[in-house]
Amino acid sequence: MQTNTLIQLLQQSFHIGVGATASLLETFQDPQKRAETLSQFHQQFNLQTQQWAEKGELTEKEARRILDELLKQQKNSDKTGVQSPSSSDPSNSNIESEIEELTQQVIALRTELENLRQSN
Template sequence: MNTSPNIFDLVQKGFRVTVGAAATLVETIKDPQKRDVTITEFRTELENRTAEWSEKGEMTEAEARKFLENVFQKDSSKAAGDREVSTSAVEVKDAELEKEIQVLTEQITMLKTELETLRKESSAE
C-alpha cells in the first residue's frame, strides 16, 4: 500500500484550497460584518505570530551570543605560547616557489603581530 500522496491527490488538494480561498474571499467581500470579523481574526493571528517569532528570535539570539562567548573564551584562554606546533623543513629548489614561501612567511608574521596587538587592545578594554 502506497501511503505517500500521488501527484493527482496533490493537484486536487491544491485546486480545492484555491477554490475554498476564493469562495471565502468573495463571502468576506460581500458581507461587511464577516469582513470585519475576518480582518480582526487576521490581525490577532498576525500579532500572535509576531509575538511568537519575536520570542523565538530572542531565544536564538541569546543562544548564538552564548555560543560565541564560549568560543571566544576558549580561544582567549589559550595564549599563543601555550600551543605546540611541530614543523619540518624541506629544501626548496624552485626560485619562484621559494620567493612565494618567503612572502607568505612575512604575511604570517605580520598577521601574528596584528593578532597580538588586537588581543592586547581587547584585554585593555
C-alpha cells in the same frame, strides 16, 4: 502515479480554489464577516510576530553564549601559552562559519522585528 490519484488531486485542487473564492467573496460582501476575518488575521499576525521575536531573542542568546565560550576558550589558551588553532584548521573554520551564520541570522531577525514593529 496512478491516473485516479492524479484526477482526484486535480479535482481536490479545483474544489479548494472554488471554495476559497466563494469564501473570499462572502467575506467582501458581508461587512461583519469582513471585520471578523480582518480581526482574526490581525490576531494571527500579532501572534506570529511575537513568536518570531521570541525565536530571535533565543537565537541571539545562543549566539552570544557560543561567542562568549569561544572567547573564553581563546583567553584560556592564551593564558596557558597554548597556541590557538590556526584558521586553516577545519574545525576552527567550521566554528567561525557557524558564528558568522548565527550573527547574520540575529541581524536579519532584528531587522525583521524592527520592520514589523514599525508597521504596527
